[in-house]
Structure formats: C-alpha cells, structure tokens
C-alpha cells in the first residue's frame with residue numbers, strides 16, 4: 001500500500017466517526033501536511049457563492065477569498081480539472097500567499113449527491129521546491145479526493 005492508499009483508509013476511518021466536513025477536511029489537511037514530504041501548505045478552499053473561501057488547512061496564514069479563473073485554485077475550480085504547476089511563477093495570475101512557494105497541485109472536489117456533480121471546493125497543496133508534484137502524487141491525491149467525495153458530509 002502506498003502513502004496515498006494508506007491516507008485514503010485513514011480518511012475513511014475518520015469519517016466513520018464523524019463525516020462532517022470540518023473534522024474530515026481538518027484531519028485530511030493534517031495527514032497530508034504530516035506525511036507528504038516537502039509540503040509547506042496543505043488545505044482546502046470551499047465554494048461560497050461566486051468565490052472560494054479558505055477552509056481547513058495546515059501551514060502559514062493564507063489568502064481568504066479566491067475568484068474563478070484567477071490563480072491556480074480559481075482556474076482549477078472554474079475549469080473543473082486538476083492542475084499540477086511545476087513553477088508557480090510561470091502561471092499567469094498565480095496568487096502568492098507564501099512567497100516561498102514554488103510548485104503547487106490543485107484538485108477539484110465534487111458534490112456526488114447533486115446529479116450534476118458540481119465542484120464544491122478544491123484541495124490545494126504547495127511546496128517550496130520546483131516541480132515537486134509528480135504523476136504518482138497526482139494519482140494518489142486524486143484517490144484521496146475521490147475518497148473525500150464519497151465519505152464526507154459537505
């Protein structure tokens with residue numbers, strides 16, 4: 001079992017005790033921050049009307065509101081696709097919450113109870129290293145997000 005498969009099992013166990021999004025997303029951000037190497041921020045932005053609002057996270061104080069098509073999170077949300085950014089300084093409109101961040105991965109989270117499966121938030125992870133997130137990280141973190149979608153009460 002790789003670290004992301006283990007994390008998915010831990011998330012299932014956490015949600016069994018209480019599926020509410022606050023404890024599940026808070027503990028998921030702690031699991032990622034603690035176990036994925038070279039991560040300086042891990043957390044969630046949640047859809048709040050026409051913008052994203054900061055949700056549970058680990059790391060330095062972060063931007064509170066993000067907007068569609070602006071920055072990595074806003075683009076991933078608006079286009080409903082994961083984004084792996086090897087060098088955030090080359091991503092137009094990147095929102096720099098921490099100037100030390102150099103690479104980033106963002107994965108949209110969907111509401112499976114709505115038949116249209118709209119995006120209800122994003123998982124955002126930052127690293128101070130360039131090109132930190134590889135295909136195996138993307139695959140593993142997509143498994144984590146698919147698990148969150150099925151066990152969390154959003």
Ligand code: SME
Pocket residue numbers: 041062063066070071072073074093094095096097098101104124126
């Ligand atoms: N860099 C993000 C903003 C959120 S912080 O990384 C925590 C972006 O461009 O959307």
